[in-house]
Amino acid sequence: MATTTDRIAQLILSNGSDAIYHRDMASTPCPCRTPEGFRDPVWHLQHPLAPDCDASGMLPSGTVDFIVKAFIQPIQSTRATRLSTEQVEQLFGEVQADDHLGIFPVYWSGRELNFFKWGLATEDWIGYNGRKFQVVNANLLPAPEGDPKGHWETGLRLLGDL
DSSP states (O other): OOOHHHHHHHHHHHHOEEEEEEEEOOOEEOTTBOTTSOBOHHHHHHOTTSOOOOTTSEEOOOEEEEEEEEEEEETTSGGGTTSOHHHHHHHHSSOOTTOEEEEEOSEETTEEOOOTTOOSSSSSEEEETTEEEEEEEEEEEOOTTSOSOOEEEEEEEEEEEO
8 A cells, every 4th residue: 555655756746847956065164154154245355266155154065956846836826725824824924926835755766855954045946937946944744654754845935037
């Protein structure tokens, strides 16, 4: 008998849309960071040969970039109304016109998707339908059978065109 996680993966495979999962794996703090953890752009002017860091003050150390299938739809569509107003507010705060709900598998083509510690400085993003989205919130939902890694529900906020 197929588990709920298997059934969700099968539904996503057969009915999901292509999306780009892009993660900047920056993990080294740039020397420009202040003791408070902020990026100091003046430091980069004083050290023009130093590598550029991202908007959060981290040095690039590689990216993960691959195509994944997912269910992505505007949050205000009738298909997304199974969520209560309270759940939508928890995902997005104040809903904006181009906000989308994304349902992603935990594993795709042998890779694990992880939306924890998703960058809020736009270095991490989801590409869908020619546009880039920031993950503003993500919940890892367990499967009813007890698997703690059932699937992801994400709140996606439009950043702009790809």
